[in-house]
Amino acid sequence: MNLGLTDKIAVVGASSKGLGRAIALGLAQEGATVTICARNSDALATTAADIRNQTGIEVLAVPTDVSQPAQVENLINTAITHFGGIDILVNNAGGPRAGRFDDLGAQDYQDAVQLNLMSTINLCRAVVPTMRARGGGRIINLTSVSVKQPVNGLMLSNMARTGVIGFAKTLATELAPDKILVNNVCPGIIFTDRIQQLATVRADEASITFDEALANMTADIPLGRIGDAEEFANLVVFLASERASYITGTTIQVDGGMVKGLL
Numbered sequence: 001m002n003l004g005l006t007d008k009i010a011v012v013g014a015s016s017k018g019l020g021r022a023i024a025l026g027l028a029q030e031g032a033t034v035t036i037c038a039r040n041s042d043a044l045a046t047t048a049a050d051i052r053n054q055t056g057i058e059v060l061a062v063p064t065d066v067s068q069p070a071q072v073e074n075l076i077n078t079a080i081t082h083f084g085g086i087d088i089l090v091n092n093a094g095g096p097r098a099g100r101f102d103d104l105g106a107q108d109y110q111d112a113v114q115l116n117l118m119s120t121i122n123l124c125r126a127v128v129p130t131m132r133a134r135g136g137g138r139i140i141n142l143t144s145v146s147v148k149q150p151v152n153g154l155m156l157s158n159m160a161r162t163g164v165i166g167f168a169k170t171l172a173t174e175l176a177p178d179k180i181l182v183n184n185v186c187p188g189i190i191f192t193d194r195i196q197q198l199a200t201v202r203a204d205e206a207s208i209t210f211d212e213a214l215a216n217m218t219a220d221i222p223l224g225r226i227g228d229a230e231e232f233a234n235l236v237v238f239l240a241s242e243r244a245s246y247i248t249g250t251t252i253q254v255d256g257g258m259v260k261g262l263l
């Protein structure tokens with residue numbers, strides 16, 4: 001299948017590592033130019049060089065904290081100045097801190113909304129004018145399976161990410177006449193640094209080995225294993241492509257069957 005991504009221009013949030021990095025690499029492998037961002041500029045530069053070396057595609061690295069509106073504006077303006085516009089926006093940020101109701105203060109809720117909801121809104125506000133001018137585009141928001149089935153102990157993720165779903169569904173309807181398609185993707189448990197850290201914490205807490213902690217995490221996954229970042233990125237690359245021209249307003253999980261709900 002020819003995905004029609006050659007020479008498309010993409011911006012991928014939070015992309016020096018993990019899911020964002022895998023998506024940026026996947027888009028570049030299909031011929032799209034990519035702008036990547038993260039807070040740590042050294043790690044970001046290393047990732048940009050890796051993607052360039054693997055694909056021969058131009059990669060622009062713009063150090064950015066996506067929770068900061070002025071930095072979001074700078075990211076999008078820099079990408080537009082460099083490449084002439086943007087066709088694809090992948091919204092991604094770090095995860096909010098773990099915790100239950102009794103562990104969290106009012107500022108924790110504000111911070112999570114700023115990181116996971118407002119970053120998405122601000123990035124969309126910045127890219128829609130250029131997408132309209134180019135006759136269409138794709139916006140893909142990374143959330144979590146927590147939007148389909150709240151995860152115990154992750155109050156902030158369960159709270160802030162569902163706001164993204166309401167925003168995106170409304171935006172999908174409003175931007176359909178502009179041929180800007182908006183969808184959400186939900187990782188289940190996909191092997192990245194974040195999952196490695198989580199397994200290390202759980203191993204320490206339960207006095208078990210790292211491998212035992214990982215095995216416990218797979219217990220509820222029908223496919224019996226943790227996913228690979230490339231398996232997750234494949235869906236995002238497809239949704240970003242010309243072949244996904246009749247899909248908008250959806251929320252799709254990549255979770256090995258973990259979510260137990262019907263939809």
Ligand SMILES: NC(=O)c1ccc[n+]([C@@H]2O[C@H](COP(=O)([O-])OP(=O)(O)OC[C@H]3O[C@@H](n4cnc5c(N)ncnc54)[C@H](OP(=O)(O)O)[C@@H]3O)[C@@H](O)[C@H]2O)c1
Pocket residue numbers: 013014015016017018019020037038039040041043064065066067092093094095096115142143144145187188189190191192193194195
């Ligand atoms: N992996 C999973 O199974 C899974 C499951 C459900 C949800 N998620 C969510 O998916 C997202 C990505 O997860 P991941 O597993 O890829 O994490 P990861 O491997 O820890 O990578 C996180 C990336 O985000 C960047 N980042 C973090 N905060 C940022 C900020 N404020 N502004 C810009 N970049 C930022 C990090 O670089 P810097 O630190 O240098 O900024 C890094 O490049 C997170 O929101 C996570 O909660 C992941």
